[in-house]
Amino acid sequence: MSSEFELIDRHFVRPTPQAVLGPGDDCALLRPSPGMELAATTDMLVAGTHFFADTDPFQLGWKTLAVNVSDLAAMGARPRWALLAGSLPEAGEAWIGAFSRGIFACAGRYGVDLVGGDMARGPLNLCVTALGEVPAGEALRRDGARAGDDVWVSGRPGLAALGLAHLQGRIALPDDLAASCVGLLQKPFPRVELGMALRQRKLARSAIDVSDGLLADIGHIAERSALDAEIFVARLPPPPENADAGLARECQLAGGDDYELAFSAAAEKRGELSALAAELDLPLWRIGRFAAAGRGEVRLIGERGEPLAAGAKGFDHFGQ
């Protein structure tokens, strides 16, 4: 049996050119860039709650970092550093090696140095803290939306939740669709380029990553901005053709785990946002608008302008 230190050395220590001092000391030492604010976030993934214990370890490694990088993306920050803490039921080296390759694949894709960590025995639990940088005062916060702003969302929200329903056996998707939905669930691509472009070009006034569910996350922006929001069903991305339409809609509105960005933007930015979508090869959907001062209510509006019941609002670990 390898020791904790040997395992860490072998699988989790790689060069950290962005750090003054990387893994192996009591702390990592990092040199923040002058004039920048530090964006800091932490997310814990628990076996049985956030993922199946038999999830492919490469993809799990990728996702463990990706969900944190997604929070940096939602602030318009540039990802720079991460720390990993993990509790593992057994030190199976093949599993650890694949997990390590997954997390470093994600780190390489998004320019992150893994600068420190901790490892212990226990029920499978993975916790990453990610640090990024954003010019002082320019971060995309949740509280910046204004009445009249458009509501936008990137990509194909809801497909990850369809993939989960498929894995749970609640639905049976056709093979092609199942592969793409499960792929998005297990290996999400945080929208770092989008978040940075929205911030650099001053296109968005607020942003959030869609992790709890589209309506719930738009509600978080609305609440923090003291507004209400209206989402128009007719403007939502079309559901996949070969999945149950009702379930696909529910997944889209309340599914979570998408790691797309939802954001608010002034109406005069529509043209620039369409151009950005083309530039990034990433669909951007204008799905609604923020309405005059409110308390964070999100109203779903039907094809004929009628109010619809929104149903499940999103994911909450301790709610009903």
Added chain:
Amino acid sequence: MSSEFELIDRHFVRPTPQAVLGPGDDCALLRPSPGMELAATTDMLVAGTHFFADTDPFQLGWKTLAVNVSDLAAMGARPRWALLAGSLPEAGEAWIGAFSRGIFACAGRYGVDLVGGDMARGPLNLCVTALGEVPAGEALRRDGARAGDDVWVSGRPGLAALGLAHLQGRIALPDDLAASCVGLLQKPFPRVELGMALRQRKLARSAIDVSDGLLADIGHIAERSALDAEIFVARLPPPPENADAGLARECQLAGGDDYELAFSAAAEKRGELSALAAELDLPLWRIGRFAAAGRGEVRLIGERGEPLAAGAKGFDHFGQ
């Protein structure tokens, strides 16, 4: 049942005067001080591995943050910010409230703002990432010891491990001693003032916090500094009078969980270090020296200069 968001709001959101933006957004926003490096560390505490599941929640809250603050202390850094991620089997509010009071008591004592976090359902697991600041180039690293440096350790290493043995029923300590040992185990006081003084007054050349066990942690300094070390039994802090002498010695050398600082210092600093001990009302023990170039071996030297077998070297989650 309260929701995840309500629980977080009620128990984990307090003013964060040191942050640009505290909890409630995708990321916290922090403004690093000019000219400072950021020290970053993460530690995960797992029920059944690091603590008993029925540990008093106030003390557990304190310790969850304290073990991270101790890593900052070992670098000579000033603690500033922390993020908390937790997985809880059930959202018992009395437990959460007491845990919260414990972590904020520690945060207040050491000047830390809790700026963000994450909470989920699952087996009890607590993960803190702590961030501190240290003037660029001045951190106390493990690789700075030089041949001829004295080896020092603060406080009373080994008492926490005695407390653990008592709680496990392996020994029965007298009531007074049990109370103080269990207290040190469950509510350690990280040596922030000591670490900062060692760094500011240029008294130490390297430091580490004693979490794996005294010999193991001195070995970490020795290995990183490419030296060996000699520890003189006669110079170790005297064991408590009313505990088994052999067990007390084993706990002292290999116990871990002490969160004292071990450090190296040039011989000419002995006088200043004695003065510092008096100033901080904290014993500092000069217990050995670092010896010419080596590979991190730590030799235990008996009362008559004879080599002793060191026994268990410390705690390793995956080793034998």
